[in-house]
């Protein structure tokens with residue numbers, strides 16, 4: 341059995357579920373040979389807890405790994421990807437792939453929401469072009485860790501589209517909850533944006549993926565996105581917003597609600613939404629309206645286990661579902677989110693592809709199309725919803 345040595349960049353929330361899922365892989369032997377992160381305390385603690393060697397930075401870790409798994413904030417993704425590609429090391433990169441994080445060296449005074457979006461889109465496309473060329477030239481395995489692609493519900497819909505030769509006419513999708521727990525979230529210079537970058541990217545990539553599947557099945561080439569209309573809001577910062585303490589409100593310069601209407605090359609459409617203003621646990625779905633069927637893919641809640649708990653404290657040691665703010669009353673429990681949200685399946689695909697030198701289901705072109713569409717959406721929002729072309733890399 342082939343052994344794949346994996347090194348993690350980042351030791352926070354996503355690092356934990358990546359590690360759990362990497363260790364579930366079968367058919368390949370996974371060896372965790374390194375972890376690095378920005379803060380010495382966090383990488384030391386993570387390394388100690390999981391028995392993984394700790395490195396001060398990516399360059400010193402790279403000689404010890406076959407695949408670099410990047411789970412740091414978006415502003416740090418590109419550096420890791422370029423270093424790995426240049427040294428022939430495979431790459432797994434969390435969403436969103438990369439973006440624009442303000443002028444080099446900018447600090448807390450930078451406000452991405454006020455930065456003109458036309459030049460921003462140009463810089464992003466230039467950066468994506470260079471990144472994609474470097475990764476393609478290197479020939480390394482590249483896995484875009486967009487878990488929606490690998491969620492069993494979305495993979496079932498892929499099978500339906502492929503085997504019934506469906507034409508997808510319209511897609512609806514959403515990822516919402518009551519606000520990220522990451523200290524880097526809500527700050528454009530770390531995240532490259534707000535809800536569009538952090539959350540809409542999930543249903544957006546799933547919609548782009550399903551249209552790719554349809555096109556490849558019918559014509560041997562993906563149907564790609566052409567243009568976008570978008571509106572973003574900062575709802576928790578409205579002067580009249582009444583904070584009851586259930587929804588995160590601390591955003592420096594990013595939107596907390598966003599909607600994108602994407603038109604594809606064939607004229608069909610997708611509407612994807614996200615809000616940091618949604619209570620009741622993480623709310624993720626994709627609905628597909630095709631010429632021969634209609635499918636609702638529920639990623640969360642999934643309706644597998646509904647439990648009623650009259651008193652919060654009884655469940656204090658029981659995990660129920662991501663971003664639920666109470667365990668009292670009825671809860672739609674996700675018994676294993678690593679399965680239902682696609683985390684285990686994505687790691688399996690990436691590791692198998694690294695071992696067999698193949699391209700994963702969720703790859704570079706899908707990741708680049710997602711980012712181009714998001715920054716074209718910011719341009720559209722700046723123009724109060726005027727349609728903007730999506731430059732494809």
Ligand SMILES: NC(=O)c1ccc[n+]([C@@H]2O[C@H](COP(=O)([O-])OP(=O)(O)OC[C@H]3O[C@@H](n4cnc5c(N)ncnc54)[C@H](O)[C@@H]3O)[C@@H](O)[C@H]2O)c1
Pocket residue numbers: 349350351352353354355376377378379382411412413414416434435436485486487522523524538
């Ligand atoms: N797919 C999903 O469902 C999902 C969920 C959460 C987060 N994410 C993604 O995972 C990534 C990390 O998010 P998180 O919630 O784990 O954040 P986090 O704040 O919990 O952890 C970030 C980690 O990265 C480290 N870090 C920060 N800057 C760094 C740098 N320059 N170089 C190296 N390490 C650095 C921090 O020290 C920390 O250990 C983001 O891209 C986010 O979008 C994906």
